[in-house]
Amino acid sequence: MASHKRIPMIAGNWKMHLTSKEAADLAAAMKKGLDPDLKHEVLLAPSFTNLHAVKAAIAGSRILLASQDVAWEEKGAFTGAVSPAQIIDAGCTHALIGHSERRKIFLETDEVVNKKMKAAIKAGIVPVLCIGETLEERESQKTYRVLETQLTGAFAGITPAEANRVVIAYEPVWAIGTGKTATPDQAQDAHVFVRKQMERIYGKDYAEAVRILYGGSVKADNIDELMAQGDIDGALVGGESLKADKFLRVIHFQAVLSR
Numbered sequence: 001m002a003s004h005k006r007i008p009m010i011a012g013n014w015k016m017h018l019t020s021k022e023a024a025d026l027a028a029a030m031k032k033g034l035d036p037d038l039k040h041e042v043l044l045a046p047s048f049t050n051l052h053a054v055k056a057a058i059a060g061s062r063i064l065l066a067s068q069d070v071a072w073e074e075k076g077a078f079t080g081a082v083s084p085a086q087i088i089d090a091g092c093t094h095a096l097i098g099h100s101e102r103r104k105i106f107l108e109t110d111e112v113v114n115k116k117m118k119a120a121i122k123a124g125i126v127p128v129l130c131i132g133e134t135l136e137e138r139e140s141q142k143t144y145r146v147l148e149t150q151l152t153g154a155f156a157g158i159t160p161a162e163a164n165r166v167v168i169a170y171e172p173v174w175a176i177g178t179g180k181t182a183t184p185d186q187a188q189d190a191h192v193f194v195r196k197q198m199e200r201i202y203g204k205d206y207a208e209a210v211r212i213l214y215g216g217s218v219k220a221d222n223i224d225e226l227m228a229q230g231d232i233d234g235a236l237v238g239g240e241s242l243k244a245d246k247f248l249r250v251i252h253f254q255a256v257l258s259r
């Protein structure tokens, strides 16, 4: 079994799927199937409306709860938005921020992502910051530039102490929901670049400690080779996290670090 220098995190992003009953049943199955000795952090991100049901279902387990988004304002006239205090009240310790679907479909800019990061951190929520390039950007050799811009934007004005607990998820957009996973080498290469960027922004110690998850068609049958890469510290899993047996296999990955 691998001895990772950073505690692995496996997160399930359930997107706009499941009723509260279905979400509670799936969460209960996760709780039941989890190896009690496992030291990884396991995170579930259901829809806002299912947070309470999932919280009840995972009570007494080590599973953590995340929202899929969070507003940057504390309260007020923001129809449809959910505040940091409200997601904490619903049991969340973490929030996904800047998922590519939020960026693309809901037109979230790096500036919006930055405001959400700051609001979450201020409230004591751990952001799981999602970044990644589109296929067009990759094919026109812009991957590094895009990642650099997204990271610089997301962390603008955030001090090292504030950035301390942030988790980063590298998710190439072309790999999300497409069945096209980045190869372990492609993912490792991007993770090394992201870590270098974090060194540029916050220094070497921070870069060594920050956890960088891979996301994009992570499956029970490719998690082991991904987790064998030295700079992949976990996974953000969409489709495969909706099937209890498959997601449990992802969580209990078996990887021998290749470096």
Ligand code: PGA
Residues within 6 Å of the ligand: 013, 171, 175, 176, 177, 178, 179, 215, 216, 217, 218, 236, 237, 238, 239, 240
């Ligand atoms: P996928 O989604 O695993 O279904 O590709 C990942 C994500 O969007 O976080």
